Amino acid sequence: MQLSEITFETGRPVDGYGPNFFRVAGEVFEGKLAILPGSCGPWAGFDDPSPFVDAAKDLDVVFVGTGAQIAHIPPNFRATLEGAGIGVEIMNSPTACRTYNILLSEGRRIGLALIPV
Structure with missing residues (x-):
């Protein structure tokens, strides 16, 4: 049974989050997280x-x-990313996760930098 109409051809969607953790494609990560095309792991901030x-x-x-x-x-974080030709959009983490998942389902070239809730 499919619970969501969204399908993901590539990438790893964010399945959930909570105090100091994120669940990405079924895998739990604690602390800050960087999700990129082809990788997902701890991020120093x-x-x-x-x-x-x-x-x-x-x-x-x-x-x-x-x-x-x-x-x-x-x-300086924003300036460094923009200097590399990357757009930066700031929002709270729950909204960032939802927005990321929607654009990921569209096959967009996106990344996600997360601070836990």
Whole structure:
């Protein structure tokens, strides 16, 4: 039985989240998380834009989930990603996860930087 009308041809959708964790394609990750085309794993946070810059050729935009509430991100993090040709969209983490899943189902070139709720 299919519970969702959304199908994912590529990528790993976010299945759930909670206090200090995210579940991505059935796998649970604790703490901050970077989801990129072809990879998913722990992320050091705003001081480390390298996972996204290294994947710049495969990304058009990175959604940044700032936790339970929307918050400002460090200007240098945004500038580094934009300097690599990557768009940056900031929202709270639940909204970032939902938006990511929808665009992933459309086959878009997206990444996700997540701070837990």
